Amino acid sequence: ILRLPLAGYWFDRIDAGIKRFEYREVKSYWDKRIGCLLYSNLPKMVIFVRGYSNRMLLADIESIQIVYGFNTDLHIHKDVYQIHFENVRNYRGEK
Secondary structure, eight states, X not given: OXXXXXOHHHHHHHHTTOOOEEEEEOSHHHHHHHHHHXXXXXXXXXXXXXXXXXXXXXXXXXXXXXXXXXXXXXXXXXXXXXXXXXXXXXXXXXX
């Protein structure tokens, strides 16, 4: 399961069903975390965490692609991972 911390604004947009993609810059830190999902046959899931709170959302990852980042939320001139997710639901974490 991929765990992604988000600023409140982006978390709220996912929670409202407005945002369906999340982006992370292609670099070694994210290669280690996202790259392994690209080649795995296991179910792919993501947990979105709202800042430093205990509010979390769980979603299924539909696909992961590498796209040019300028026309994304990041607005950077670099490649980024585009994580397309679906079936977003509240998540309480494991006890």
